Amino acid sequence: MDVARITIAPSTAFQVHDWLRKRVQQGDLPPGMRISETEVAAAIGISRQPVREAFIRLASDGLAEVRPQRGTYISKISVAAVLSARFIREAVEADLARIVAQTRPAEMLDRMADEIALQTAADQTGNVNDFIESDDRFHRLLALAAGQEAVWADLDRLKAQMNRLRHLSMRAFDRGFIIGQHQQILDALRKGDANASETAMRTHLRQMLTEVPQMAAAQPDYFTD
Structure with missing residues (x-):
């Protein structure tokens, strides 16, 4: 997952969610791709908690699937x-x-x-x-x-x-x-x-x-x- 260009500051769950949502809609994060809380959090320089909240919101949008013990994946269209x-x-x-x-x-x-x-x-x-x-x-x-x-x-x-x-x-x-x-x-x-x-x-x-x-x-x- 390419996260090198993230420039969210100060970072919140809402901002991370909006950024992820935009990348999913643009196809930068394609269906089936696994996304990592740790990777996103490290790239932005925040704790994993707001990233986890952003992932949950993304799932509620129907754009991601949180699979227990497996991780979070971008949903199919x-x-x-x-x-x-x-x-x-x-x-x-x-x-x-x-x-x-x-x-x-x-x-x-x-x-x-x-x-x-x-x-x-x-x-x-x-x-x-x-x-x-x-x-x-x-x-x-x-x-x-x-x-x-x-x-x-x-x-x-x-x-x-x-x-x-x-x-x-x-x-x-x-x-x-x-x-x-x-x-x-x-x-x-x-x-x-x-x-x-x-x-x-x-x-x-x-x-x-x-x-x-x-x-x-x-x-x-x-x-x-």
Whole structure:
């Protein structure tokens, strides 16, 4: 396990958990990998207790498995959890799109356009992490534009497994296609077309229905039902 780049200070269980969660979602810690309390604690320079607490929290997220007498292992990606989160996101974000199409807050729509530009730049350089971070900001801005920031916070907590899949799929599939879908959503929002905005959002979030079986077939050891 590569822990040389940890720079958490002061370190707490929450900070260690957030750092580990991010690395799992980005694929730096792949499914099936064993992670060591001793190794992480030594690298950060803290006792094992906060690291143990972070591991427990990671397990409660469904991202790790604590196996008695054997250690802690990164969990496989749950297809059921991915599809459940996708279903909820579609239902919620389709409604958010309708709301924003009716109000068309110019500043927020301009910020969404800025994110599309950042996604294009990240795609050109092959920076998948930056691409996905911008993708998340694009969708968060939709919630903000609808006056529903708390809704995005709830969605963000739901999509831990989905994020793991996204980091795999964004390396395998055409990111330009996702950029095009974002542009279609934004164009419909700017026109104030609620029906087209909803349809564009649903089409975009249903893309994962195609990606899940393809990624599971390509890397079966990474996935579980």
